[in-house]
Amino acid sequence: MADVNMPKLSDTMEEGTIVEWKKKSGDPVKKGDVIAEVESDKATFDLESESDGVLDIIVPQGVPAKIGAPIARIGAPGEAPAAKPAPKEAAPKEAAKPEKPKAEPEAAAPPPPSQQARPSPSAPNGADGAPRVAGSPEVKASPLAKRLAAELGVNLAMVQGSGPEGRIVKEDVQAAAAGRTAPQRASAPTISRPSGPDVEVVEPTRMQATIARRMAEAKTTVPEFNVTVEARVDLAVSMRQQLKDSVPGADKVTMTDFLVRACALSLRKFPEVNSSWVDGRFQRKRRISIGLAVAPSQGMGLLVPVVHDADLKDLIQISIESRQVIERARSGRPAEGDLSGATFSISNLGMYGVDEFVAIINPPEAAILAVGAIKEVPVVDAGRIVPGKVMRMTLSVDHRVFYGATAAQFMAEVKRLIENPVTLVVPATQ
Amino acid sequence: MAEEKLYRVALREALAEEMERDESVYLVGEDIGKFGGAYRVTEGLLDRFGAQRVVDAPIAEEAIVGSAIGSAMLGLRPVVELMTINFSLVAYDQIVNNAAKIRYMFGGEAKVPMVIRMPGGAGHQLSAQHSHSFEVLYGLIPGLLVVAPTTPEDAKGMLKSAIRTDNPVMFLESMSLYNVRGVVPEGDYTTPIGKAAVRRTGTDVTIVGVSRMAVLAHEAAKQLEEEDIDAEVIDLRSIRPIDWPPIIESVRRTSRCLVVEEGWATYGVTAEIAAGVQERCFDYLDAPIRRLGGAQVPMPYSLPLEKASIPTSEDIKKLAREVVGRKPLDG
Numbered sequence: 001m002a003d004v005n006m007p008k009l010s011d012t013m014e015e016g017t018i019v020e021w022k023k024k025s026g027d028p029v030k031k032g033d034v035i036a037e038v039e040s041d042k043a044t045f046d047l048e049s050e051s052d053g054v055l056d057i058i059v060p061q062g063v064p065a066k067i068g069a070p071i072a073r074i075g076a077p078g079e080a081p082a083a084k085p086a087p088k089e090a091a092p093k094e095a096a097k098p099e100k101p102k103a104e105p106e107a108a109a110p111p112p113p114s115q116q117a118r119p120s121p122s123a124p125n126g127a128d129g130a131p132r133v134a135g136s137p138e139v140k141a142s143p144l145a146k147r148l149a150a151e152l153g154v155n156l157a158m159v160q161g162s163g164p165e166g167r168i169v170k171e172d173v174q175a176a177a178a179g180r181t182a183p184q185r186a187s188a189p190t191i192s193r194p195s196g197p198d199v200e201v202v203e204p205t206r207m208q209a210t211i212a213r214r215m216a217e218a219k220t221t222v223p224e225f226n227v228t229v230e231a232r233v234d235l236a237v238s239m240r241q242q243l244k245d246s247v248p249g250a251d252k253v254t255m256t257d258f259l260v261r262a263c264a265l266s267l268r269k270f271p272e273v274n275s276s277w278v279d280g281r282f283q284r285k286r287r288i289s290i291g292l293a294v295a296p297s298q299g300m301g302l303l304v305p306v307v308h309d310a311d312l313k314d315l316i317q318i319s320i321e322s323r324q325v326i327e328r329a330r331s332g333r334p335a336e337g338d339l340s341g342a343t344f345s346i347s348n349l350g351m352y353g354v355d356e357f358v359a360i361i362n363p364p365e366a367a368i369l370a371v372g373a374i375k376e377v378p379v380v381d382a383g384r385i386v387p388g389k390v391m392r393m394t395l396s397v398d399h400r401v402f403y404g405a406t407a408a409q410f411m412a413e414v415k416r417l418i419e420n421p422v423t424l425v426v427p428a429t430q
Numbered sequence: 431m432a433e434e435k436l437y438r439v440a441l442r443e444a445l446a447e448e449m450e451r452d453e454s455v456y457l458v459g460e461d462i463g464k465f466g467g468a469y470r471v472t473e474g475l476l477d478r479f480g481a482q483r484v485v486d487a488p489i490a491e492e493a494i495v496g497s498a499i500g501s502a503m504l505g506l507r508p509v510v511e512l513m514t515i516n517f518s519l520v521a522y523d524q525i526v527n528n529a530a531k532i533r534y535m536f537g538g539e540a541k542v543p544m545v546i547r548m549p550g551g552a553g554h555q556l557s558a559q560h561s562h563s564f565e566v567l568y569g570l571i572p573g574l575l576v577v578a579p580t581t582p583e584d585a586k587g588m589l590k591s592a593i594r595t596d597n598p599v600m601f602l603e604s605m606s607l608y609n610v611r612g613v614v615p616e617g618d619y620t621t622p623i624g625k626a627a628v629r630r631t632g633t634d635v636t637i638v639g640v641s642r643m644a645v646l647a648h649e650a651a652k653q654l655e656e657e658d659i660d661a662e663v664i665d666l667r668s669i670r671p672i673d674w675p676p677i678i679e680s681v682r683r684t685s686r687c688l689v690v691e692e693g694w695a696t697y698g699v700t701a702e703i704a705a706g707v708q709e710r711c712f713d714y715l716d717a718p719i720r721r722l723g724g725a726q727v728p729m730p731y732s733l734p735l736e737k738a739s740i741p742t743s744e745d746i747k748k749l750a751r752e753v754v755g756r757k758p759l760d761g
Contacts, residue, residue, distance in 0.1 A: 144685050144716040163717065163755045170685060170716045 002051045004035070004072040006065045015064045015160075018071065025057045029074060036072075049074060066160050069139075141168035152177040207301045218361050226358050227407045228394040229415045233374055236421040237389055243315075243425070253319040255391075256348045259371060260290050260318050261424045262417040264310035267344055270402075270410045274343050276364035277400040283364075291342030291362065292322060297330040304362060305329040306342045314428045350374060356392035366401035369414070370394045391418075432615045438608040440582035441471045441547070444589035445509060447618065449479055452507060455593055458485040458494055459511030459547075468513045469549060469608050495521035495546065499528050499598075502544040507593060515550035515602065516560045522567070529598040530573030545592045549603040551642055551692055552740050558728035561736075563693030565640060568600040569669040569702070576670040577623055578602040578641035582612040584667060587621025595623065602669070604642045626673040628680070632662035634754050636680040640666050640691040640699045643722075643741060647690055650746035657747075659754055669699055677703070678710045685716035686753045690746055695723025717753050722746060 006016045019037040029035055029049045036047040049055075053074040059065045139156045141149065145168045149156050152173065159176045161168035204212065236258055243250040267274040267288045276283040288311040291304040305325040307318055328334045347359040348371040359370035372392040379388035393414065397407045417423050435443075449455045457472060457479075463486040466473030476484040487494045491512055498508035512518050518525065525546070533541045552561035568576045575597055579585045585603070592599035626638075629648050639647035644665035651661035662680050666672070681687045687707050689700035700721040707719055725739035 142685075142716040143712050144714050147713040164752065167717075169755065 002053070002074045003070040004047070004049070004074060006038070006059075006067050006069050006071050007047070008067040015066045017064045018059060018061050021057055021061055023055050025055055027055050029053065029055050066166065068166060069157070139168065140166060141173075142170065144170050145173045148173045148177075205299065205301065207296075207303075211302050214363070215360050218363050222361050222363060223399040224361060225397050225399055225404065225407070226394050227397065227404070227411050228356060228392060229411045230390050230392045231415045231418045232379065232388055233391045233418060234389045236418055236424075237374065239421045239425070247316065249316050250319060252323055253315065254322075255350065255374065256292065256346060256371070257315060257319040257322055258418060258421060258424055259346055259348065259369070259393075259414075260292070260307055260310050260322060261313075261315050262414050263290055263344060263346060263369060264288050264313075264318075265417055265423070266410055266413040268311045269413055270406060272402045272406055273367055273410050275366050275401050276343075277366070277398060278364060282401065285343040287341070287343065289341050289343050291345035291365070292326065293345060293347035293359070293368075294326055294329070303329045303339065304342060304345060305334070305338050306340065308337065308341060312428050315425050317428075345369070346371065350391065356394055358394050359396050361396050361398055363398075366398040367407075367410075368396050370396065432613045434611050435582050435614045436608065437582045437585050437603075437610045437612070438469060438471050440586035440612075440614050441589055441603070442473065442475070443614070444586040444593070445472065446475060446478065448509075448590055448593045449475070449483060451618075452593075454505060455507045455509060456483040456485065456501075457509050457511065458487050458498055460487055460489055460494070460513050462486060462511050467511060469603075469605070471547075471608075472511065491517050491520040492524055495524040496528070498544050498546075499524060499532070499542055502542045502598075503532065503540045508544050509593060510544065510546045512546060512548040514560060514605070515548040515564050516562050518546070518548055518564070525568070525574070525598070525600070526571055530571045533597065534573060541596050542598045543596045545589070545595075545599045545601050547589070547601045547603060549605045549608070551604045551606050552724070552729050552736060553606050555731060555733055555736060556729075557731040561729035563641065563691065563724070565602060565669050565691065565693060565699050566697065566702075568602075569699055571670075574598055574600055574670060575623055575668075576600040576602065577668050578604070579621070579667060580604070580607060580639075580641060580644050580665055582610065582614050584621050584627070586614055587619055588623060588667070590618075591620040591623050594620070599623065602641060606642050607645070610645075624668045624671050624673055626667050626676050627665045628662065628676055629665050630661070630663040632660040632684065634660045634684055635686040635688055635750050636662045636664060636677070636684045637746065637750060638664045638666055638677060638687065638689045638700075638703055640669065640689075643690040643692050643746075646741065646743045647746055650743040650750065653743065654747055654750055657751070657756070659750060659756065661750055666699070666703070672703065672706065674706060674710065677707060681707050681711045682714040685714055687711070687715070687719045688722065688746070688749055688753050689719065690722045690741055692724055692740060694726055695721040696726065698723050717755065720749050720753050722749050 017039045019039045021036050023029055023033070023035050030052050031049055033049045034046040035049050035055060038045055038047045051074050053076055056073040056075060058073065059071040065071050140161060141156050142163065146156065148170060154173050154176045156168055159168050159172050162172050163169040236255065240253055240255065240258065243253050271284055274285050274288055276285070287309055289306050289308040290310045291306045294303050294305065295301070296303050305328070307313070307322050307325060310318060313321065325338050328338055342362070342365060344365055345362050345368040347368060349357060350371055350373040353373045355375070356372040357370050359368045361368050370393065374389050374391045376387055377390055378385045379390065381388065393411070395407055395411055445457065457475065461468055462472040463476040463481065463484045472484065494510055498510045501508050512521070529542050529544060550563050552563070565576065565578060568574050575592070575595065577588050577592065577599065579588045589601060592601050629644065630651050632651065637647040637651060639645070644663065647663045651663045654661050662684055664677055664680060687704070689703045691698055691700045693699070695701060698721070700723055704719040704721050708715070722741050722745055724741060727739060729739060730736050
């Protein structure tokens with residue numbers, strides 16, 4: 001009897017799902033036969049049998065299984081699929097001392113009948129000597145977790161381990177015991193889904209309908225290209241901390257506020273970026289107002305509250321104002337102008353750990369800046385490798401409004417400002 | 431009023447007080463009289479108690495220990511100072527085959543109330559031959575009591591207990607602890623042999639430290655607090671016998687255990703503790719018991735290499751994070 005375990009197919013894969021069993025329980029299989037189609041987080045692949053025998057499916061179609069978990073067994077024809085009690089006479093030390101079978105209760109004790117038998121009679125308790133968990137011989141769990149699982153009636157095969165190397169630890173068992181319904185649902189796949197059609201139709205909110213229309217319009221009508229830069233933000237990070245710690249009113253200053261200020265100053269230097277293409281003509285905007293893409297506090301959607309005249313405000317003002325305008329927008333009671341009049345937008349997904357991404361332009365604006373997470377990486381500084389903090393920013397550009405060289409210079413300016421954050425804290429000028 | 435004293439001063443007080451209290455107590459060792467001891471523990475005692483009771487011995491450890499055993503069998507209470515634990519190897523036969531066994535082999539009619547004080551440990555560029563932590567060589571032997579105090583209070587209290595015990599005691603000091611300062615109670619007190627000390631209570635992991643490593647474990651535990659890891663620290667203090675109850679009680683509570691010694695962990699004191707904890711706490715363990723010891727090399731003379739060969743509080747923190755299942759911190 002050989003276990004078929006959920007294989008690990010990518011670094012990020014934590015569990016996989018059997019899309020389809022190509023064979024049924026009881027079917028004979030040969031080594032190399034495709035027995036299932038398995039879906040990981042990245043792709044779907046064929047799972048081949050590694051031995052000859054009869055298939056015994058453990059995890060049914062559609063149920064996710066963590067990597068390493070047994071999903072099927074392949075046994076000899078006629079072999080009972082369930083665990084057999086360990087034959088007592090198979091314990092080797094006892095066999096060597098037939099006259100005193102009870103003499104060594106500690107070292108040579110056979111596993112209790114509830115424990116899983118191993119195929120080889122010479123290793124009734126597993127080759128590594130580890131006791132096997134009833135019904136799930138390959139589950140890796142701490143002794144404490146095993147004891148708790150027995151006390152609380154938790155099936156360890158249905159528990160995801162959070163310890164080193166996926167080991168099930170105390171907290172996993174306690175969590176499983178507390179949220180008992182979840183593992184039970186997984187273990188009882190015969191329970192059917194709620195009745196009804198396979199596809200549910202959901203009406204979009206008006207906001208969602210608007211977003212859908214405008215994004216499709218932007219993507220189909222705006223000839224767009226992208227420019228990405230990576231900025232060192234060590235100084236900006238430490239300056240932000242300094243501001244938070246020691247400047248009244250700056251306690252909530254964010255990296256986005258730094259970027260609003262940096263973009264506002266750069267837009268003033270490159271007025272062609274602060275422009276629109278309307279009816280075959282350029283519109284140069286005198287005011288510099290920056291939209292901030294944020295998620296609403298409830299439901300799905302997108303809000304773009306605006307910090308107006310950002311180039312005329314210093315960093316602290318921007319910080320206070322952006323927080324207020326975001327709050328008003330999220331509360332559903334925006335002030336007049338809070339959600340309109342932006343000439344440029346910033347979308348920052350850094351807080352979600354995104355490395356970098358490309359945002360869709362919000363017409364009639366000519367550009368939007370997509371900001372990734374600040375990451376600690378080795379950087380080469382004056383010929384030496386040192387730890388540094390970097391952040392990647394991608395500008396999406398309406399190519400009708402301005403061009404590659406301008407985009408590159410604009411991004412170089414944003415990068416220069418964010419890397420020299422002292423330029424962002426000097427007072428705003430007319 | 432209890433006051434702060436150096437570890438070496440606490441030891442000196444214990445010796446002097448016991449010599450005052452009991453005329454059968456005498457000191458013997460190399461350079462302990464006129465020179466005051468290689469680590470200045472016996473300074474001033476020759477003047478105070480005379481050459482009969484503070485005996486400067488030739489460089490002959492086997493003879494020193496052998497004569498001490500003989501005198502102990504005949505009713506004296508010798509306190510031997512070996513300059514370092516490294517030189518005790520010369521006297522190992524006397525200690526293992528005579529000191530540890532005589533009381534058994536003579537059916538209890540002779541006993542060996544002897545203390546051997548000796549510092550061990552590395553960190554002073556004394557290189558391969560003079561940097562040992564040999565707790566395990568003595569912890570191994572039935573018939574010996576083996577202790578390793580880490581605070582001035584324990585140094586004094588346990589030395590007094592050792593001197594009053596009718597069995598041979600290996601009193602393991604640490605070169606790196608002689609200048610440690612700590613509160614020492616006033617007056618005559620003893621600290622029992624065979625008792626561990628819980629230095630810090632915690633809920634996430636039990637760190638058992640041997641000798642100086644208990645001090646480092648305590649430092650590490652204080653720093654781990656900032657990472658939201660609440661470590662319990664147990665100072666083993668007594669290597670033979672091992673005081674299991676507080677260790678078991680602690681591990682059953684924390685479900686995790688890390689054991690640290692300065693010497694080699696393979697076949698080490700930590701191996702013994704780890705095995706014993708596993709036997710007694712198996713169903714309570716939420717993670718494998720981890721051991722930390724010195725690098726498996728003869729101690730290098732090079733300072734950076736020597737530092738790299740001795741466990742540090744950072745090493746303890748790193749392993750503690752692993753035991754509690756935390757990812758290593760960035761940077």
